Amino acid sequence: MNKRAVVFGAAGQLGSGLVRELQRRRYSVMAWDRAQVDITDPAAVQNALANYDAEVVFNAASYNQVDVAEK
Ligand SMILES: NC(=O)c1ccc[n+]([C@@H]2O[C@H](COP(=O)([O-])OP(=O)(O)OC[C@H]3O[C@@H](n4cnc5c(N)ncnc54)[C@H](OP(=O)(O)O)[C@@H]3O)[C@@H](O)[C@H]2O)c1
Numbered sequence: 001m002n003k004r005a006v007v008f009g010a011a012g013q014l015g016s017g018l019v020r021e022l023q024r025r026r027y028s029v030m031a032w033d034r035a036q037v038d039i040t041d042p043a044a045v046q047n048a049l050a051n052y053d054a055e056v057v058f059n060a061a062s063y064n065q066v067d068v069a070e071k
Helices: 013-024 042-050 066-070
Strands: 004-008 028-032 056-059
Touching: 004 013, 004 042, 013 028
Parallel strands: 004 028, 004 056
Antiparallel strands: none
């Protein structure tokens, strides 16, 4: 049976690359972008994880606007 993985922030550069690589390695992948699961919403994260029995969880979500973050 395939291993099951979850990827948060799946629409980003790292997230989409992770999804591709996990699929290449024959993982069953559940991938969520921000519109589907916002990681700043604990209930949404808990609900997402409770409904998918993942063996490994990747968080690729990030606030990546360096200039704005520095301000
Ligand atoms: N790409 C690289 O070459 C590289 C190299 C070294 C390290 N990293 C690290 O890897 C991480 C991801 O980088 P990246 O290049 O993949 O960035 P990215 O392309 O900007 O992707 C980040 C993703 O996170 C999502 N996101 C932001 N806030 C979120 C939230 N609250 N809930 C759910 N999703 C959320 C963004 O969605 P929205 O578009 O809707 O905001 C976006 O899809 C960062 O920590 C970065 O420092 C990346």
